[in-house]
Amino acid sequence: xxxxxxxxxxxxxxxxxxxxxxxxxxxxxxxxxxxxxxxxxxxxxxxxxxxxxxxxxxxxxxxxxxxxxxxxxxxxxxxxxxxxxxxxxxxxxxxxxxxxxxxxxxxxxxxxxxxxxxxxxxxxxxxxxxxxxxxxxxxxxxxxxxxxxxxxxxxxxxxxxxxxxxxxxxxxxxxxxxxxxxxxxxxxxxxxxxxxxxxxxxxxxxxxxxxxxxxxxxxxxxxxxxxxxxxxxxxxxxxxxxxxxxxxxxxxxxxxxxxxxxxxxxxxxxxxxxxxxxxxxxxxxxxxxxxxxxxxxxxxxxxxxxxxxxxxxxxxxxxxxxxxxxxxxxxxxxxxxxxxxxxxxxxxxxxxxxxxxxxxxxxxxxxxxxxxxxxxxxxxxxxxxxxxxxxxxxxxxxxxxxxxxxxxxxxxxxxxxxxxxxxxxxxxxxxx
Ligand SMILES: *Cc1c(COP(=O)(O)O)cnc(C)c1O
Numbered sequence: 259x260x261x262x263x264x265x266x267x268x269x270x271x272x273x274x275x276x277x278x279x280x281x282x283x284x285x286x287x288x289x290x291x292x293x294x295x296x297x298x299x300x301x302x303x304x305x306x307x308x309x310x311x312x313x314x315x316x317x318x319x320x321x322x323x324x325x326x327x328x329x330x331x332x333x334x335x336x337x338x339x340x341x342x343x344x345x346x347x348x349x350x351x352x353x354x355x356x357x358x359x360x361x362x363x364x365x366x367x368x369x370x371x372x373x374x375x376x377x378x379x380x381x382x383x384x385x386x387x388x389x390x391x392x393x394x395x396x397x398x399x400x401x402x403x404x405x406x407x408x409x410x411x412x413x414x415x416x417x418x419x420x421x422x423x424x425x426x427x428x429x430x431x432x433x434x435x436x437x438x439x440x441x442x443x444x445x446x447x448x449x450x451x452x453x454x455x456x457x458x459x460x461x462x463x464x465x466x467x468x469x470x471x472x473x474x475x476x477x478x479x480x481x482x483x484x485x486x487x488x489x490x491x492x493x494x495x496x497x498x499x500x501x502x503x504x505x506x507x508x509x510x511x512x513x514x515x516x517x518x519x520x521x522x523x524x525x526x527x528x529x530x531x532x533x534x535x536x537x538x539x540x541x542x543x544x545x546x547x548x549x550x551x552x553x554x555x556x557x558x559x560x561x562x563x564x565x566x567x568x569x570x571x572x573x574x575x576x577x578x579x580x581x582x583x584x585x586x587x588x589x590x591x592x593x594x595x596x597x598x599x600x601x602x603x604x605x606x607x608x609x610x611x612x613x614x615x616x617x618x619x620x621x622x623x624x625x626x627x628x629x630x631x632x633x634x635x636x637x638x639x640x641x642x643x644x645x646x647x648x649x650x651x652x653x654x655x656x657x658x659x660x661x662x663x664x665x666x667x668x669x670x671x672x673x674x675x676x677x678x679x680x681x682x683x684x685x686x687x688x689x690x
Contacts (some may be wrong), residue, residue, distance in 0.1 A: 259673070259675055260346055260672075260673065261673050262263075262666075262669045262670055263532060263669075264545055264673075265296075265668070265669035265670075265673055266665060266669040268669075268672075269560070269622075269665050269668050269672075270665060271492060272560065272563065273661060273665065276556060276559045277556070280552075280555050280556065280559060280560065282494045284555070285314070285344075285547045285641070286341045286551055286553045287316070287552050287555075288548060289470065290470075290471070290544075290548065291470075291544045291545050291547065291548035292544075293473045293544075294335075294473060294543075294544030294547075295472045295541075295544045295545060296310070297335050297544075298331075298332075298335055298384075298418060298429070298528045298540060298541055298543070299490050299541075300334075301330075301331040301332075301334040301335045302331055302537075302541070304331070304334060304490070305330050305331045305334075306327070307327055307331065307537060310323065310324065311324030311327050311328070311533065311537065312324060312529050312531075312532065312534040312537060313366060313533065314528075314531060314532060314533065315528045315529050315530070316527055316528050316530065317528055318526050318528065319527045319528035319529060320525070321568035322525065322527075323525070324335060324533045324537075325343075325529050325573075328343050328533065328536055328540075328579065329341045329343055330536060331540070332492075332502065332504060332540070333340060333504055334357065335475075335540075336475040336477045336478065336484065336504045337474065337475060337477050337478025337479075338475075338477040338478075338484070338504040338505050338506075338510075339499040339504070339505065339506055339507040339510070340502045340504070340506070340507040340511070340524075341503065341504035341505075341510065342416070342504070342510055342513065342514050342524050343488070343501070343536065344489070344500055344501065344517065344527060345497075345498070345500040345531060345536075346517060346518075346527055347487075347488075347500050347501030347502070347517070348418055348499070348501075349378075349487060349489075349501060349559045350464075350466050350485070350486050350489075350490065350501050351376075351378040351379065351382065351502055351617065353384070353422070353485040353487065353501030353502060353503055354379060354462075354464055354466075354486075356485070356501075356503065356513050356516050357462055357483050357485045357503050357509075357513045357626035358382065358383075358393060358427075358462070359393070359396075359516050360373045360509070360512040360513030360514070360515060360516035360517075361424065361425055361460055361462070361483075361509060361512055361513070362393060362396075362398045362424055362425060363398075363424070364396055364397035364398065365397060365398075365401040365422065366398055366399070366422060366423075366424035366425070367398070367400070367401065367420060367422055367423045367424060367425075368383070368393065368398055368399070368400050368423075368424065368425045368426075368427060369400075369401045369402075369403065369415070369418055369419065369423055369425070369426050369427070370383075370401070370402045370403065370427045370429075371399070371403050371404050371410050371415050371426050371427065371428050372405055372410060372427075372428050372429040372437075372440070372541060373402060373403065373404045373405045373429075373434075373435075373437065373446060373526070374402060375402075375427060375429055375433075375464065375616045376429060376433040376464060376466070377433070377434055377616035377617060377619065377642070378436070378618065379464075380619070381617060383400055385402070390686075401418050401650050403415055403418055404563045405437050408490055409438070409440060409444055409624035410428070410440070410444070410448050410553075412448070412451055412601070413446070413665060414469070415451065415452075415603045416451065416455060416580065417553065419452070419455050419456060420458070420530050420626050423459050424458075424459065424460060424464070425459065425460045425461075425462055426448075426452050426459060426460070426461050426471060427462050427463075427464065427561055427562030428440065428445055428448060428462070428463045428464070428476075428481070429464040429466075429630075430442075430445060430462060430463055430466070430467070430468035430476065430577070430578065431466055431467035431468050431577075431578035431579075431584065432569075432578060432581060432650075433441060433580075433637075434641060434642055434650060436569045436584075436646070436648060436663065437568075437583055437616045438570065438577070439467075439468065439578035439580070440577060440666065441472065441575070442468075442472045442474050442475065442476055442478075442479055442577075443479070443493055445463060445476045445479060445480075445481060446476070446480050446481075447460070448481030449461045449479065449480030450480060451531075452481065455583075460482045460483065460509060461480070461481045461482050462482065462483045462484075462485065463476040463477075463481045463483070463484045463485075464485065464486070465484040465485060465486040466486045466487055466491075467486075467490055467491060467570040467578040467579050467580055467634075467652065468486075468489055468491070468493040468577065468578050469486060469543065469547065470491055470532065470543055470544045470547040470548075471491070471547060471576055471577055471578055471579060472549060472577065475504075477504055477505050481505065482505050482506050482509055482609040483503060483504070483505035483506065483509050483510070483513070484504050484505060485501065485502065485503045485504075486487050486501065486502060487500075487501050487678040488500035488501055488502065488536070489630050489633040489634065489635065490579075490631060490633075490634055490635050490653075491543060491546075491547050491550075491579060491635055492539075492540060492666070493539040493540075493541060493543065493545050493630075493633075493635060494538070494539035494541065494542035494543035494545075494546045494635070495534070495536050495539065495542065495546050495629075495630070495633065495635050495636055495653075495655045496535045496536075496539030496542060497535055497536050497540075497630075498531060498535055498541040498630055499531075499630075500536070501678065503634070504613075510524070511523050511524060512686060514678075516622060526565050539580040540663075546655060547579060547635070549590040549654050549655065549656050549657045549660070550579040550635060550637075550652065550653045550654045551576050551579055551655035552660070552661070553653075553657050553660025553661065553664070554576070554579060554580070554581035554651065554652070554660070555572055555576070555636070556657075556661055556664060557581050557583070557651055557660060557664040558570070558571060558581050558583075559572035560664050560665070560668055561583050561664075561677075564668055564671070564672070564677040564678050565585075565677050565678035566583055566585070566677060567583070567584040568581065568583055569583075569584065569648070570582075579635075579652050579653060580650050580651070580652045581650070582649070582650050582651075583648065583649050583651060584647065584648045585594075585647045585648065585649055585676075586646065587647050588612070588643050588647055588669065589642060589674075589676075590594075590647065590674075590676045591623055591647050591648075591649050592610075592623060592641065593626065593670055593671055593674050593676065594610070594611045594625075594639065594649050594667050594670075594671065595625035595639055595640070595649065596610055596625070596670075597624040597665055597666055597667040597669075597670035597671070598625040598637070598638075598639045598651075598667050599626075599627055600666070600670075601659075601662060601663040601666045601667065601668070602625070602626070602627020602628070602637065602663075603627055603629070603659075604627040604628060604629055605627040606627055608627070610623055610624060610625050611623070612643050617621070618642065618688055619642075620642035620643055620644045621642065621643045622640055622641070622642050622643070623639065623640060623643060623649075624638070624639075624640035625638060625639045626638030626640070633653070634652050634653050635652075635653045636653050636654070636655055636656070637651075637652075637653045637654040637656070637659055637660060637663055638651075638652060638653055639651045639652070674682060
């Protein structure tokens with residue numbers, strides 16, 4: 259067995275080879291980024307985005323024209339009537355919860371069509387574990403439909419829907435699971451099924467990690483609402499905090515009444531920080547997402563060559579920015595995350611340790627030496643310490659960082675005797 263430097267030098271020459279193998283996929287990613295950038299430019303031009311819009315506001319935040327133009331540009335880009343883009347959302351979970359509580363009333367039913375929702379939403383729903391202030395605590399009924407092998411189980415969804423099913427929740431990205439992310443086209447088809455059964459049923463899409471991976475957002479193909487985080491894709495790595503909701507005007511306004519108060523809705527809320535970072539982040543988001551997707555493709559390919567299972571595979575179409583890598587053991591997860599941390603621009607000297615996190619049931623190990631705390635459009639990896647011991651790699655403000663970090667973590671794993679050395683195909687540790 260050799261050390262990190264030995265393996266690093268062994269792996270480096272694979273970089274141009276892998277890049278040649280991925281050339282067609284990279285070209286596709288770049289064309290998506292270009293189309294989405296064109297949409298952003300057009301929306302900014304239509305809104306006459308100007309210096310004045312980039313400044314902060316105070317107090318009640320009445321007549322904040324920058325806040326209004328950001329909402330309207332966002333709505334145009336997302337193919338929605340209205341958007342609520344706010345630093346006042348503390349996270350993506352808060353934005354999704356605001357959409358759920360804004361629409362659902364006691365006695366209504368919510369159906370999760372993509373299986374158990376993302377970890378932090380389990381307490382928002384309060385189904386598995388009774389939770390004070392959760393949807394179930396407010397008398398909202400809940401059903402969950404496990405995903406089938408080919409995506410959403412449409413037959414079971416049809417059977418499950420009642421006349422009082424008020425909302426169907428769809429999660430676009432894989433989250434902390436190995437199920438595939440949904441394409442926007444597939445989400446559009448589910449919307450059609452739901453609307454054919456009950457046109458009044460609201461389709462809410464948890465859009466986290468999906469924004470700008472495709473050339474359309476779910477709201478352009480029939481979803482009533484989407485919600486997500488500004489420290490993921492659509493903040494472009496610059497937004498310092500926040501979340502968004504976009505969709506049908508009346509529904510977004512109902513959610514706004516929950517974010518602020520009935521009667522206040524979307525018309526108030528000082529934007530105390532620099533709004534430049536929200537506009538500039540949105541402007542950069544299509545490009546940044548492209549960098550992250552290219553980094554994910556590269557990492558999948560490299561780790562496949564070391565004998566690990568990459569989900570999705572390096573040859574598969576991408577519908578979110580997440581790259582799961584099955585490490586096969588808690589030890590390999592830990593080495594991976596510690597190594598990634600060492601290859602980060604901030605807090606590279608810090609050692610990640612698995613620990614409980616608010617909103618999550620299992621211990622989580624996280625690597626993320628990010629400029630914005632917890633940002634996952636910046637390169638980061640994390641995962642719950644539970645079988646199959648997968649790490650979820652996501653983000654990268656620039657492709658170069660993803661490549662360097664992938665090569666470095668691979669070298670650390672090989673130096674620990676985990677994974678195959680491609681040239682030898684011999685040692686196996688936690689690799690699957
Ligand atoms: C990140 C994420 C969320 C929300 O997470 P926050 O950390 O609260 O922003 C919700 N759903 C999915 C699928 C996610 O990836």
